[in-house]
Amino acid sequence: MKPQKGYYSVIQYCPEPSRFEAANVGVLLFCPATGYLKAITSPDNQRAIKFFGREGHDWKRVQAFKKGMEDRLQKERSSIRSLDDLRQFISMRANLIRMSDPRPVKVFDPDKDLAELFEKLVGRKAKRHSRMDLEKILAEKFSDAGLEKKLVSKVKVDVPVLNKEVEMPFGFQNGRFNVINTARFEASNPSIAFQTACRHAVEGRSIYDHQSSELGDMQLIVVGQFRPTDSESPEIVRRVFDDNSVKLFKFDEVPKLIDEIRRTGKEIDGLDIET
Numbered sequence: 001m002k003p004q005k006g007y008y009s010v011i012q013y014c015p016e017p018s019r020f021e022a023a024n025v026g027v028l029l030f031c032p033a034t035g036y037l038k039a040i041t042s043p044d045n046q047r048a049i050k051f052f053g054r055e056g057h058d059w060k061r062v063q064a065f066k067k068g069m070e071d072r073l074q075k076e077r078s079s080i081r082s083l084d085d086l087r088q089f090i091s092m093r094a095n096l097i098r099m100s101d102p103r104p105v106k107v108f109d110p111d112k113d114l115a116e117l118f119e120k121l122v123g124r125k126a127k128r129h130s131r132m133d134l135e136k137i138l139a140e141k142f143s144d145a146g147l148e149k150k151l152v153s154k155v156k157v158d159v160p161v162l163n164k165e166v167e168m169p170f171g172f173q174n175g176r177f178n179v180i181n182t183a184r185f186e187a188s189n190p191s192i193a194f195q196t197a198c199r200h201a202v203e204g205r206s207i208y209d210h211q212s213s214e215l216g217d218m219q220l221i222v223v224g225q226f227r228p229t230d231s232e233s234p235e236i237v238r239r240v241f242d243d244n245s246v247k248l249f250k251f252d253e254v255p256k257l258i259d260e261i262r263r264t265g266k267e268i269d270g271l272d273i274e275t
Helices: 046-052 059-079 083-091 110-122 131-144 190-209 232-242 251-264
Strands: 004-013 023-031 036-041 097-099 103-107 152-159 164-173 177-185 218-226 246-250
Touching (some): 004 036, 004 059, 004 083, 004 110, 023 059, 023 110, 036 059, 036 110, 046 059, 059 083, 059 251, 131 164, 177 190, 190 218, 190 246, 218 232, 218 251, 246 251
Parallel strands (some): 177 218, 218 246
Antiparallel strands (some): 004 023, 004 097, 004 103, 023 036, 164 177
């Protein structure tokens, strides 16, 4: 496989810039030719705590800054087309979490190479998100957006075609009760994404066509995780879902889903998101 030119930046926790001391807490990888842009940060602060000690630091704030940096990167990825664009993005990150000046690197497999950089520079393997991880991340995003009064969690739904009850992570009412599930479409072969999409589409069609005695008319929304460089699978999944009245939001489109819930969702008293 012919390599492409990439650039990586080390994400660091730097509590006192004047002392030039920092702990590596993540890595960013950018490939201008393909538009690949992704960052991985550590799921906890153990490395930084070992470096600086536990006392005298607001570790919850540090965690929030790391998460905020990843979210901002996803929102602005369409405007980062060149090395200069990336440097401009980095120059605007001037809080406790900073990024080093990008360094060139040969990239063969972006996701794999990013994981290897993370392991080498941060000192632990990058964790692959499971379905439960995706649900937890989604719950945190909903909670941060202040949607607790418009969302319910662990919604039990009868799926007639399966002749069984299925539990969905979240749900909200906007005239039709929308149940939200998560799914991973990260296989390298798009045909596997198609198979996964068909399974969810069968559930979604059955939910859409059969009114619930408790919740009324319903619709399935799937928040899907795709490989960053995969442009084919999302289109395949979206076509399958559109034909079966299922809505798809890619994980980097969660802000759009949040906006839809905020604009159209009705408040549901007495029920909260479980995180």
